[in-house]
Amino acid sequence: MVRRSSSATCPQLPLVTILLFIWVFSWGHVMAYPDIANMTALQKHASFFDRNKDGIITPSESFEGYVAIGCDVEFSRETASSVHAALGPKTSPVDAPLPHINIYIDQIHKAMHGSDTGAYDANGRFVPPKFEEIFIKHAKVRPDALTSLEVEELILANRDPLDPQSWGGPVKEWGLSYKLSSDKDGFLHKDSIRGIYDGSEFIKLEEKRRSSRSEM
Structure with a gap:
């Protein structure tokens, strides 16, 4: 018996149609960014x-x-x-x-949501003076870290009374940040918070988790 080639069993679509299918199913998944x-x-x-x-x-x-x-x-x-x-x-x-x-x-x-610290500007750029304000205003036990109570104070101080729908976002974000990045003494350090703003802290957390799993 002669085996047909796989190409012989498939319908031959026009090239334009094939390219259209590729564009439809790949658009939005090969987007380049800076x-x-x-x-x-x-x-x-x-x-x-x-x-x-x-x-x-x-x-x-x-x-x-x-x-x-x-x-x-x-x-x-x-x-x-x-x-x-x-x-x-x-x-x-x-x-x-x-x-x-x-x-x-x-x-x-x-x-971006309201009731935040202002450490991002409207375009998502980091604003150092606003970041420093976090510690000037709220870091009372240590100048370079926040306790859980200070994190709560920070969240409450930044709530926009005219935008109650934005209140939940900071609670979740700061709560997760504190849970994952605070040290054994309960301090969320300044460099960790800075790393959360630019994502570098996430990389450290992933590497730490991967390292601990490999040691098990």
């Missing part, structure tokens, strides 16, 4: 969760990122779902494929 040196601090923060570095964060990538920094599976799943439901529509270009659940790093500044 190299890390030219990113804003907020883009660097978000890019940790862009596990394949294509400029777009999918829910599964966020899940993987949360697990990588030490969150449990259930928390990672629930947080990834809620984050993408909230930020996907805000950062997706109007012509992005539906549903708008992916987060686009080049538009991440559009997802």
Whole structure:
């Protein structure tokens, strides 16, 4: 029996049709964005969760990122779902494929919320004076770190009374930061907080988790 070649059993599509299919299914997944040196601090923060570095964060990538920094599976799943439901529509270009659940790093500044410290400007750039204010105003036990009570005070002090919908974001963000990065004495150090703003702390947390797993 003569075996037919695989090409003989497949319909021959016009080249234009093939290219169209490739464009439809790959658009939004091969988006280029500025190299890390030219990113804003907020883009660097978000890019940790862009596990394949294509400029777009999918829910599964966020899940993987949360697990990588030490969150449990259930928390990672629930947080990834809620984050993408909230930020996907805000950062997706109007012509992005539906549903708008992916987060686009080049538009991440559009997802910024109120009641924050002001350490990011409107474009997601880091603002050193505002960052220093965190410790000038709230670091009372140590000048270079925050206790859990000081973190709570920081959150309350920055609440916008005219925007109560923005109150929940800082509670979750600072709560997670404190849980993952505070030391054994209960201090969340200045360099760790700075690293959270630009994402470098996430890399350290992932490396720490990977190292501890390899030693088991």
